[in-house]
């Protein structure tokens with residue numbers, strides 16, 4: 001079949017980042033716009049009832065959203081740590097409701113660890129031990145040698161527990177002397193020789209921002225960090241702080257002979273719970289949430305207590321009415337990372353905290369001219385209301401006279417589109433993982449009466465661990481109660497549901513059709529009704545039999561067939577997302593674990609740190625990052641529509 005041979009085309013090949021409007025002539029289905037690029041997002045304004053009321057302003061949308069019924073599923077299993085610190089291991093909250101704790105800055109100081117254990121057996125002998133002893137840094141060498149001599153004497157019985165007390169956490173090594181694997185093929189680096197090897201490191205993550213800190217001395221067991229980092233916190237009532245401790249083991253100490261990174265243990269806690277424990281908490285002045293406290297490590301996947309703990313101090317400084325409003329000058333522009341219909345997306349660094357974000361800038365005059373004001377306002381409101389682990393978090397929104405700015409967490413594992421292009425298709429395990437996380441994201445949106453309408457691999461980003469983050473909420477339709485219909489013709493041609501093509505009105509179940517198309521595409525490399533000619537593709541969507549390649553199993557086929565039921569009233573999910581979750585395909589999924597990002601992603605993108613842009617096309621990153629100066633005049637009444645744009649979290653100072 002010819003459509004199995006489609007060559008993926010970059011969505012940016014032909015200036016196709018512009019939304020296509022209805023002047024494109026329908027050829028097959030009445031009132032259906034056609035464009036040359038099947039993957040391009042369509043919005044048909046002729047029948048776009050979203051935009052009918054161009055004077056609808058941000059406040060109206062805000063009011064609408066306040067009426068939204070919140071499906072709050074916030075059951076937490078709390079368990080004590082030192083009998084005082086509640087550490088969570090429950091379901092992530094999905095909405096921002098409580099404004100007891102204001103947005104602000106969280107400063108984390110990590111001093112040291114105690115009793116850490118190396119989680120895997122090491123291949124170790126006297127020679128290696130002595131070499132390590134000589135390479136140890138920031139440690140009293142004589143003392144270390146004495147200890148290692150003791151250990152040498154009983155090496156046969158030496159458990160890793162003991163080793164972690166003697167091995168230094170930071171080594172200065174001649175690359176070739178400890179880990180030949182790093183240098184075998186690289187003469188240059190074997191010449192460059194001495195390198196600092198921070199064996200123990202921590203990844204601190206909160207609100208999708210992460211920071212890596214490295215050991216600076218002592219032993220693996222009692223690592224010294226003495227590091228300070230500050231995070232911007234926008235939803236403190238929902239923020240979950242995760243600190244994961246890893247050890248990087250040189251290949252020469254492992255049977256595999258290859259360098260490996262292993263998780264030693266983690267701390268996961270909810271900021272508000274730490275706050276609730278602090279009886280002196282004042283909502284508007286800096287507060288110490290933890291003071292030099294030893295926190296026990298846990299296994300994040302089983303929640304079992306582990307031996308070992310970390311010494312921390314946490315300080316929280318809430319924003320106040322006097323805090324200076326944000327502007328583009330508070331950010332350093334680093335790289336262009338994407339282009340949307342109305343502006344660029346850039347990687348930026350917030351000057352005060354040094355944290356890396358994505359900045360989406362939108363020119364006001366463009367959206368006004370294209371009657372896209374409502375969609376843009378809806379995007380910001382959806383982002384500011386929704387709190388899902390699988391939706392890209394909005395950090396801030398601000399504006400100038402000419403532009404609107406959104407500051408989002410920078411998700412740098414690349415678009416799913418890019419990874420699908422590279423792999424052509426995914427294994428069932430990998431596709432299932434993405435579908436589960438997407439279903440959870442859609443569930444959160446639907447619970448807020450929001451339909452997404454534009455599910456496709458281009459709008460799905462992978463984070464550095466390989467979890468998904470849905471982006472681009474420009475086509476969301478808000479206030480869509482169960483079974484309520486809308487008519488706007490929008491979406492991406494190969495993902496359009498039949499009821500949308502027939503222009504008879506559609507409900508939230510369009511999102512389940514697109515989910516079915518996406519699953520099919522991930523497993524086979526092409527959407528099921530694909531054709532390069534869009535008008536033929538529309539006919540196929542409406543009429544063609546759904547065919548599967550032989551390697552798709554019956555349970556998966558059954559799920560796809562039910563999601564791709566052309567009758568929206570009989571489509572799986574018509575009675576709610578739970579109906580889909582109950583399908584046999586998902587029978588082994590623990591949804592609470594999933595929402596805690598508890599499943600290890602089957603694929604981890606190659607991401608070094610939050611600055612890394614290697615998964616982003618050079619088509620963007622080669623461009624010079626700049627906030628273009630524009631001189632658009634917008635009348636006061638037009639400007640008024642953007643009145644409530646500013647966002648600094650669940651509280652506006």
Ligand SMILES: Nc1ncnc2c1ncn2[C@@H]1O[C@H](COP(=O)(O)OP(=O)(O)OP(=O)(O)O)[C@@H](O)[C@H]1O
Nearest residue numbers: 017338339340341342345358408409410411472474
């Ligand atoms: N938070 C983010 N982190 C990293 N990259 C991002 C982020 N947000 C957006 N991008 C990149 O920028 C691209 C364009 O962003 P987005 O889709 O939100 O813009 P848009 O104007 O709404 O686009 P469209 O024209 O497709 O509707 C995305 O496809 C993605 O590759």
